[in-house]
Amino acid sequence: MGKKILVWFRNDLRLHDNEMLVEAVSKADEILPVYIFDPRQFQKTQYHTYKTGVVRTKLLIESVSSLQQSFRQMGGNLLVLQGCPEDILPELVVEYGIAEVYHHREVASEETAISIKVEDALWKQKVNLKHFIGHTLYNKEDLPFPIKDIPDVFTQFKKKTERDAVVKPCFPTPAAINFVGFEDSGAIPEIGDLLQDSAVAILKVQSEFKGGEQEALLHLHDYLHASEGMVLANATLKKHEVISKLSAWLALGCLSPREVYWKMKDAEANYGVRPYFHQIVLGLLWRDYYRFMFKKYGNTFFKPQGFKKDGEPLVLENTSALQHWKNGQTGQPLVDACMQELNTTGYINQVARQLVATYLVKELEVNWVLGAAYFEEQLIDYAPASNWGNWATVAGVGNDQKLVNSFDFEKLAKILDPKGAFAQVVRA
Ligand SMILES: Cc1cc2nc3c(=O)[nH]c(=O)nc-3n(C[C@H](O)[C@H](O)[C@H](O)COP(=O)(O)OP(=O)(O)OC[C@H]3O[C@@H](n4cnc5c(N)ncnc54)[C@H](O)[C@@H]3O)c2cc1C
Numbered sequence: 001m002g003k004k005i006l007v008w009f010r011n012d013l014r015l016h017d018n019e020m021l022v023e024a025v026s027k028a029d030e031i032l033p034v035y036i037f038d039p040r041q042f043q044k045t046q047y048h049t050y051k052t053g054v055v056r057t058k059l060l061i062e063s064v065s066s067l068q069q070s071f072r073q074m075g076g077n078l079l080v081l082q083g084c085p086e087d088i089l090p091e092l093v094v095e096y097g098i099a100e101v102y103h104h105r106e107v108a109s110e111e112t113a114i115s116i117k118v119e120d121a122l123w124k125q126k127v128n129l130k131h132f133i134g135h136t137l138y139n140k141e142d143l144p145f146p147i148k149d150i151p152d153v154f155t156q157f158k159k160k161t162e163r164d165a166v167v168k169p170c171f172p173t174p175a176a177i178n179f180v181g182f183e184d185s186g187a188i189p190e191i192g193d194l195l196q197d198s199a200v201a202i203l204k205v206q207s208e209f210k211g212g213e214q215e216a217l218l219h220l221h222d223y224l225h226a227s228e229g230m231v232l233a234n235a236t237l238k239k240h241e242v243i244s245k246l247s248a249w250l251a252l253g254c255l256s257p258r259e260v261y262w263k264m265k266d267a268e269a270n271y272g273v274r275p276y277f278h279q280i281v282l283g284l285l286w287r288d289y290y291r292f293m294f295k296k297y298g299n300t301f302f303k304p305q306g307f308k309k310d311g312e313p314l315v316l317e318n319t320s321a322l323q324h325w326k327n328g329q330t331g332q333p334l335v336d337a338c339m340q341e342l343n344t345t346g347y348i349n350q351v352a353r354q355l356v357a358t359y360l361v362k363e364l365e366v367n368w369v370l371g372a373a374y375f376e377e378q379l380i381d382y383a384p385a386s387n388w389g390n391w392a393t394v395a396g397v398g399n400d401q402k403l404v405n406s407f408d409f410e411k412l413a414k415i416l417d418p419k420g421a422f423a424q425v426v427r428a
Pocket of ligand 1: 243244245246251283284286288348353354357375379382387394
């Protein structure tokens with residue numbers, strides 16, 4: 001009997017630049033691709049929010065479905081199941097005679113705790129869980145410092161990383177795959193199968209985003225070659241106006257950061273070096289930075305006092321001010337417009353996020369973790385390190401001391417909405 005490797009997909013829902021898949025295809029005679037919808041991912045949190053809201057749930061379902069479609073086009077399939085991976089994967093190992101299980105390593109505590117449970121369960125069967133790293137632009141091994149010595153100040157991290165580390169080329173998409181055969185690929189769930197009725201009912205999805213690798217690659221292509229191929233390259237955009245809207249696909253792994261990076265380099269070769277291309281790469285560096293900071297500091301980013309040692313005891317009440325903020329009913333038109341946008345689409349840009357976060361923390365004096373938990377539910381691009389890291393920074397309890405107290409509501413409002421037009425359009 002040939003060697004069978006189970007490839008456990010999580011936030012890596014793509015065929016391109018996927019080392020785990022490439023290695024499985026080269027080492028196994030047959031592979032079994034699996035995705036598991038874990039009910040814990042859709043539960044309520046201690047802050048009375050959902051871990052995943054309806055807009056992101058929709059995107060996730062579409063992304064898994066798209067991956068399944070891609071495997072079907074290659075003559076195979078994706079096995080889609082619901083339950084706890086630590087229960088399901090050992091059963092699949094027995095059922096299909098699996099020799100090894102591959103997955104991508106996560107960084108936040110809940111996700112890594114699940115990997116540990118899976119690893120323990122598989123270990124009892126003498127089956128190895130092999131970890132891959134595929135979420136960042138730079139591999140941690142390629143950084144010019146060990147994780148414990150990564151500078152806390154972003155500008156130092158950026159300077160040294162850009163100077164001393166290289167971005168690896170992308171792994172090629174497998175041209176052909178031998179699949180383990182199975183009769184029933186399982187059913188892709190509906191939103192209502194995953195979320196409680198209340199979560200589905202209270203939200204109206206108006207998202208422009210569609211999940212899946214093909215959509216992500218198309219969006220990246222269109223973004224780079226927007227209107228007749230040259231608009232972006234020729235435009236005179238200000239920094240904050242460079243908005244690629246790639247974040248949701250990056251978060252689910254439908255798009256690899258290296259793919260974005262190398263496409264930016266191609267664009268520079270075609271159109272010349274432009275600040276707009278650099279701005280996207282800078283975003284990817286921020287993304288790496290927060291992920292590596294999570295690796296360095298673990299759960300400190302989830303604590304209400306963050307990195308502050310001498311903070312007041314914090315009150316974590318679900319106040320009416322918080323509820324008004326969530327509903328986009330604070331009476332501050334720009335904040336309300338942004339929150340309503342967030343609630344219906346799952347996306348607002350970086351400045352809008354900084355603005356509503358600053359307003360919650362500084363004007364309404366609500367603890368930042370309650371805002372971060374609400375973003376976790378709502379954001380289409382939620383990623384633990386990016387969300388909790390940015391929130392801690394805006395709230396002034398992050399680890400980069402240079403950024404403490406650097407957010408000013410009035411300044412952000414002027415950047416976002418110099419003529420007050422945005423608020424009027426959204427409210428109309
Ligand atoms: C309070 C708050 C919460 C946030 N939560 C998240 C989150 O959960 N997930 C998320 O991906 N981003 C988060 N961000 C960062 C940033 O706002 C979004 O990544 C960005 O707005 C996404 O839009 P874009 O794809 O057009 O970004 P672009 O400006 O086009 O940047 C390209 C990519 O770089 C990455 N990126 C850019 N800026 C940052 C940043 N500051 N931190 C981390 N990654 C960055 C994103 O993956 C983004 O898609 C948060 C920011 C704030 C202030």
